[in-house]
Amino acid sequence: MRRSDLIRSKIEFTADLLAGLYGTPKLRRPEPSKILDVLIATKLSQNTTDKSSYKAFTQLRSLGSWEDIAKAREISIRQCIKVCGLANTKAKDIKIMLGELLAKFGTLDLRFMKDLDNETIYKELLSLRGIGVKTASCVLVFALGRDIFPVDTHVHRVLNRLGIAKTSTAEKTFSEVSEIIPEGRRYELHTNLIKFGRNICRAVNPHCSACGLYEICTFKERKKRKSVNSASANENNFLILEEI
Ligand code: SF4
Structure with missing residues (x-):
């Protein structure tokens, strides 16, 4: 499989799995x-x-x-x-x-x-x-409710650990992947990757044993699996922009 096809299928798999965990937030109404x-x-x-x-x-x-x-x-x-x-x-x-x-x-x-x-x-x-x-x-x-894929530190970290991006900064990750995220799923994937990055694929001490993306993760330092716990452990889902 070509790398571009592999990346696309990884993105789809990731989006589907996270939608199963966190739901499919709808694109914001323009304000x-x-x-x-x-x-x-x-x-x-x-x-x-x-x-x-x-x-x-x-x-x-x-x-x-x-x-x-x-x-x-x-x-x-x-x-x-x-x-x-x-x-x-x-x-x-x-x-x-x-x-x-x-x-x-x-x-x-x-x-x-x-x-x-x-x-x-x-x-x-x-x-x-x-x-x-x-x-x-x-x-x-x-x-403005546009179909855009913002990349913050969580999104950048998770996409690099999964091997979807190979970049050193969030700005470079945005340039590399934003156009290949399926249209209509960009807000959903952005929001769910932040939740996943805060709760499971944390910057320090990622919760690999509860990770549904373990099989496709390419992070060299991922931890060996012991047991599968609830994927929503230590939930921290407050997103400031949802409150504005
Ligand atoms: S296996 Fe660990 S490092 Fe890899 S995506 Fe899951 S939580 Fe992150």
Whole structure:
């Protein structure tokens, strides 16, 4: 079998198995009024837990509208989001990014983006301070309901362990696999891989004995199987963007 066919069949197998474990979440209904909410929530979620970033997001919103937050001092933004770590960098990025949006579009109401194609939206968002491919992809999926496959650290790790990707960064994994994920299953697979990466294929101490993908795993350090336990052990399925 050619490698490309093998990869496609591994993706299908993985998607089917995870759908059996976690269900088939449906693509989000577009909510263009939340584009900026998703953009900033995703920014806050970098290198922290969902609970901390959600708290930071709600505290930030307590300052008022996004226009109010754009006018707020950087130190005020930092105070609101300090719970989620990297507050200095995130506060500076948010302040600058809101200024860039206002300078470019004259408004922080980004609903007009619903009429743009994916490529144009990527181009606009990636030009902003501190916004990378993962954050832009989350906006496309969670605010605009587009059939996109965001790759975060969990998705990147699991796909590499399974041998579906052979890359060193999440951005490279996105470039390598996003187009070959079957259309209509990208959001489902993204969401289920995060759940699987948090609960089973953890970064440290993966739960290989409970792993339904054990037979197709190519990870050199996978652990020998002892017994098959519940695949939902230690469930940790809170996803901040589901709450926005
Ligand atoms: S066997 Fe272990 S390393 Fe491989 S996918 Fe499963 S949990 Fe991850």
